[in-house]
Amino acid sequence: MNAITSDPTTTETEDRLAILELIGNLALLLDARDWDALEGLWADQVHYDRTSLFGGEPETLTPAELVAGYQAALGGLDALHHLITGHVISLDGDRATCAANMQGTHVLANASGDQMWTVGGRHDYRLERTADGWRIAGLTFTVQWATGNMHIVTLAASGPQP
Amino acid sequence: MSPDEAADRLAIRGLVDAYAHCADRRDAKGQMALFAHDAHFVVYYADAPSSEPQLELGSRDELAAVFDDLNQYRATTHFNGQSTFEMGDDWATGETYCLAHHIAGDDDAQTMFVASIRYEDTFAKADGTWLFAERKLHVDWTDTYPLGRRD
Numbered sequence: 001m002n003a004i005t006s007d008p009t010t011t012e013t014e015d016r017l018a019i020l021e022l023i024g025n026l027a028l029l030l031d032a033r034d035w036d037a038l039e040g041l042w043a044d045q046v047h048y049d050r051t052s053l054f055g056g057e058p059e060t061l062t063p064a065e066l067v068a069g070y071q072a073a074l075g076g077l078d079a080l081h082h083l084i085t086g087h088v089i090s091l092d093g094d095r096a097t098c099a100a101n102m103q104g105t106h107v108l109a110n111a112s113g114d115q116m117w118t119v120g121g122r123h124d125y126r127l128e129r130t131a132d133g134w135r136i137a138g139l140t141f142t143v144q145w146a147t148g149n150m151h152i153v154t155l156a157a158s159g160p161q162p
Numbered sequence: 163m164s165p166d167e168a169a170d171r172l173a174i175r176g177l178v179d180a181y182a183h184c185a186d187r188r189d190a191k192g193q194m195a196l197f198a199h200d201a202h203f204v205v206y207y208a209d210a211p212s213s214e215p216q217l218e219l220g221s222r223d224e225l226a227a228v229f230d231d232l233n234q235y236r237a238t239t240h241f242n243g244q245s246t247f248e249m250g251d252d253w254a255t256g257e258t259y260c261l262a263h264h265i266a267g268d269d270d271a272q273t274m275f276v277a278s279i280r281y282e283d284t285f286a287k288a289d290g291t292w293l294f295a296e297r298k299l300h301v302d303w304t305d306t307y308p309l310g311r312r313d
Binding site: 003004099144147 | 165166168169170172173174176177179180182183186195196237239240241242243263265272274287290291292293309310
């Protein structure tokens with residue numbers, strides 16, 4: 001952990017605020033299911049790793065592929081709430097990392113079980129400065145706990161519930 | 163707001179978030195390094211029979227045992243909420259909300275203990291570095307429930 005110093009140069013202050021807003025937008029746009037705007041948050045190639053939750057291997061995806069996956073998995077839920085807090089940002093020129101805690105709450109009324117699935121853990125971001133500003137170039141989710149009915153995500157992806 | 167004040171506010175929020183970051187990773191040395199050597203650390207539980215602090219420490223070194231206590235849990239996740247800060251020149255005060263999640267138990271019977279905390283902080287800046295001069299933890303409420311699948 002680096003010492004917590006304050007650097008009044010405009011660049012560092014602006015970079016930190018821009019990264020906080022970028023990650024804030026990830027939560028807000030996911031929860032709003034605003035797929036078009038969501039696609040604009042990412043670098044051209046994104047290292048995406050949710051293997052701690054779903055197994056498999058990390059992927060390298062384009063923003064369109066990434067958002068299509070979100071839409072398929074989350075678009076059918078009744079509600080979605082992402083809480084991302086405790087951002088610890090390290091700047092290195094045109095690159096940066098950010099570690100944060102994340103809680104995702106998923107809601108789907110269904111006839112077969114609990115209507116909520118909540119998962120908590122850590123987000124590790126890799127960020128890049130592009131001509132259009134900071135973008136997310138990598139995201140790893142490390143699950144720490146989960147509670148509720150994970151099957152609602154599968155149910156949501158299968159279509160409207162009776 | 164001046165650029166200096168903006169940078170200081172960011173740095174102080176960074177300090178608050180670094181405390182949670184180190185706690186969740188069991189980085190006790192890193193967590194202790196966020197405090198002044200003569201830092202004051204106080205814990206109050208709202209449901210305690212007395213309004214007196216349930217824990218009161220007066221130095222950075224004494225914090226090792228407090229942070230070591232987190233090792234009883236399988237994992238913790240501190241979700242820091244909103245902060246408000248009052249800025250001085252080389253000092254500041256502030257309050258930050260937090261929902262601290264603590265997971266305990268074995269694979270077959272895990273429990274979640276959630277503590278709603280208000281951190282009442284005093285910060286000091288020395289040689290450009292912000293540190294906690296005082297951290298008061300007000301535990302306003304807690305909840306414990308079984309953790310796991312409810313299909």
